Amino acid sequence: MKSLYSNSVNGIRNVKLTNPIKSVGLMLFLIIFSAILVCVLVVGLFSYSTSKSIIKDKVAESSSVALKQSNGKLDLMFKNYEALSMQILLDKNVQDLLLQYKTATDDYDKFDLMKKIGDTVQTYVLANQSIAGAAIIPISGNANAVTIGTSTITTEDGQKSEWMKSILDGAGRLVWLPSKVKGYSDTASEPTFAMGRVMKNTTNNEGNFIMIVEVKLKTIGEQLADLKLGNNSETIILDDKNNVVYSANAEQIGKPSPIALKDSKKDEGSLTTTDSNDHEVLAMYNQFESTGWKMLGTVPVEELVKDAKQIRNATYIIAAIAALLAIGIGLLVIRMVAIPLVNLRNLMNEGERGNLTVRSTINKKDEIGQLAQSFNQMMAQITILVTQTNQSAQDVLATAGELSDASKKTAISAKEIAVATEEIANGATSLAVEAEKGSDLTSEISQQMQQVTGANQEMGVAASEVERASHQGTVYMNSLIEKTGLTEEMTRSMVEKVDKLKESTRSIRKILEVLNNMTKQTNILSLNATIEAARAGTAGKGFMVVADEIRKLADQSRQSIDVVGQITETIQKEIDETVSVLSDAYPIFQEQIQSVKEANQIFLTVQGQMGDFVGRLGSVTNSIGTLERSQVVLSEAMGNVSAVAEESSATSQEVASLSNEQTNISEGLVRLSDKLETVSTGLKETLSRFRT
Structure with missing residues (x-):
């Protein structure tokens, strides 16, 4: 136990806890401690309470049987009386004698008749030793009462008493009277209770006397x-007014019952209540059939359950042992569950901040160990994906730089072609002007041969310059075609990358979908575990908390996956923009390549025409001697030269237009390259937050 406690405390100190009150380990410790302690106390105290209840029920049952038996004996005695x-x-x-007394008129006769009645009653009363005495009292009049035995009741006292009114209210039925400490004459040496009835004549149903018989209470x-x-x-007998008729304690006779019966209308029953000294007692009562009184038996509960207290004391001892056991189990749960969960939570927080190098060192075969292995596998896969994406982003950035350089070079070449084309156009224009001059001067060939020769020389120089410019334009166009092809290959390579x-x-998204399904499955398993724990009741509360913590970890994993998914969506969006x-x-x-090829074809055509033009100039030089003879032929040749010059000028203008269009295309290609470079830089910055 001491070693477990030391290891658990050290483990808790090595783990950063945000709030100990919200720690799952502390919650599990408190739940296990409370559950074990409460179960032991509940079972022990329930056993103690149940044993008390069983003892009281059994005692009440046996006591009720004893009371019924005693009730039967007393009821038989009362019926005998x-x-x-x-x-x-x-x-x-x-x-x-009663009939004679009714018709007697002389006082002596009445006295004698009453004495005879008393003697007759005496033969019955004194034959029973349990009867203390009796009295025959006239209902009205001043005649003296006849007393038997220890009874000394006078007529005056009897007629004023409440018990005589009760007898008269009985209308001839037997009336049982409560006990009195000194008897009904208030002179007896021992307590008595009494029975009385009106002595009616059976002939005329008239009664002039009452008879009261006092019975010894003992x-x-x-x-x-x-x-x-x-x-x-304690056993006492109560009258119908809940006053004590009999008690072993003479001081209670005639006083209200020390036990208050909740339902005095029932013939029998039992209840647990308190006596006049506030002591808990078990009370059983049973009503007499003859008198209407109730016999009440009480037993102190403390005496009944004194043996059951051993169960309560044992419960407290076992509760103390269970508390120590709960502390040990709680510390073991903290070490096995809480500390690994907090470690995993800290690792996930590191991963959320972009550190993909974190790995769990938990080597267990249980669910927490499997969770740690899954976490390590997830981080490894994410690291591979981020590394691949980062490498791809770097490749895209490098390709974008190369494309930008090639586009800039293409733009420069296009500008040079435009300059050369302008020079060709200017030369073609000059050639057209000179051709017109040659046509005008054809009529003066004979007089101005020298001028024709000089013009012929100037035309040769101009043709050479045009041919040289055409050759240079062809070279530039071939270079432009090669660079445009290289740009096309780079673009195609960039598209493939x-x-x-x-x-x-897409692979990242598929893996994220797998991870998301894993978190959903974990949530489903946590929900099933929570349902099973709820079915287990109190015993499953600890596992319910563990299931809830697993669900929280699954939610954190889902949130991390959502963050990676959002980053992947951003990458996908930027890649889609790059593809667009x-x-x-x-x-x-493609259009640029086609335009460059058409321009190259035009340059080749110009070059060929300029070669023909140079050949024709040679023919003109050789034929100057015969120019005069062939003036008509020369005029036609000059017309052809003029047409060729105009055609060359038109062709040069078309080439200039294509060169301008190629320049615009090159500038657009530069802008697209810059945009691709910006997108690649943003992608690289997005991936830079992950450390692998």
Whole structure:
């Protein structure tokens, strides 16, 4: 345990935590600690509570059976007393005496009749040792009451008492009266309870007396002597007003019950409540059929569950052991889960900032180890893709530079061709002027032969210059064709390299799609793990947190993939713009090549015509001697020279126009090359944020 704690603390110190409260390791530690401790406490305390409840139920059940048995015995005793009172009332001698007393008019006769009634009642009462005494009291009048045994109730006291009103309200039925500490005469040496009824004549149903029989309260105690509900248990009998009729504690007799029954209308039941001393007790009660009273038995709960406290004490001990075990498990989870997850998070943050050289060193076979391996593979693939893209961008930038240089050279050559073409046009114009002069001077050939010879010489020089200019234009056009072909080959190579770069970006997008599918699959697995953890209930809460952290890592991976995807989209867009520019430039190069070829053909035609022209000038020089004889022929030849000069001038103007068009095309090609170089520079700057 000590070694595990030391290793876990060192691991946590070596990892940068942004907020310990939000750490998954701390959350898992608290969840595991709380879950184990709560489970142990809940199980232990539930066992303690269940054992208490079972003990109370069993005691209540057994006590209720005992109470029913004692209730039956007392109920039988009460019924015997009721039968005794009925036997006294229905005694033939008593009925005759009651009838005689009704018709008697002399006081002595009435006294004698009451004495005889008392003697008859005495034979029944004194035969039962549990009866303390009895009294026969007139309902009205001043006649003295007849008392038997220890009873000394007077007529006056009886007629003023509440218990006599209760007997009269009974209308001949037996009425059970509550206990009194000193009896109903208030002079007895021991507590008694009583039963009373109106003594009615069965003939006319009239009653002039009431009979009250006092029973020794200890009789009930003797019946309950063998009733044992438990240690410190107590059995009392309550009347219908919830006052104590019988209790082993004489001080409680006649006082309200120390236990308040929630539902006094039920014949029997049990409940857990508190007594007058605020002690928790288990109370069982059962109602007598004969008297309507209730017998209440109470047992202190503390006495019942004192053995069950051992379960509670054992629960606290086991809870302490479980707390130590939870701490060990929590530290183990921190070491196995939290620390590797935080390391992976820090590595992903480095990757997000552009550092593609980071790699995880976690060597595990579990899900975290597999996640670390997947992270390393992902970073390796991204590094390869960025390296390839960077190399392609450098190639594009180099090609763009070469294309720019070639375009500039082409533009310079086009300007030189334009200058040469202007010189050819000027020479052709001069040739046309001289041809017109020769035509004008044909009529004066004979007089101005010397002038014709000089003009012939000047024409030869001009023809040589035109031929030389045509030859130089042809050389320039051949050089322009070669450079234009080289530019076309460079453009075609650039298109092929850009196409390869597009294929590389498509590979990047496919890999990003695979990675995105991996993150989606990870989210699905995390969701399934969360559902399974939720089904497991409390036991799966720890795994639910782990699944949630895996889902967060998958979300971070998805965000990183989205960033790479956006960068790839930017690269794809710039490559598409490069392809568009090259696609626009390629037809221009084709038109330029065609124009240069046409200009070269024109230069060749001019050169051939100028060769013919020089030959003709030689013929003219050889034929000057016969010029006079061939004046008509010379006029036609001068006309031909004039036509050729005009044609040469027109051709030179056409070549100048084509040269200007070639210059414009070269300038457009330079602009396109500059734009391609700008796009390549932007692509290189975008990739420079990644370190491989």
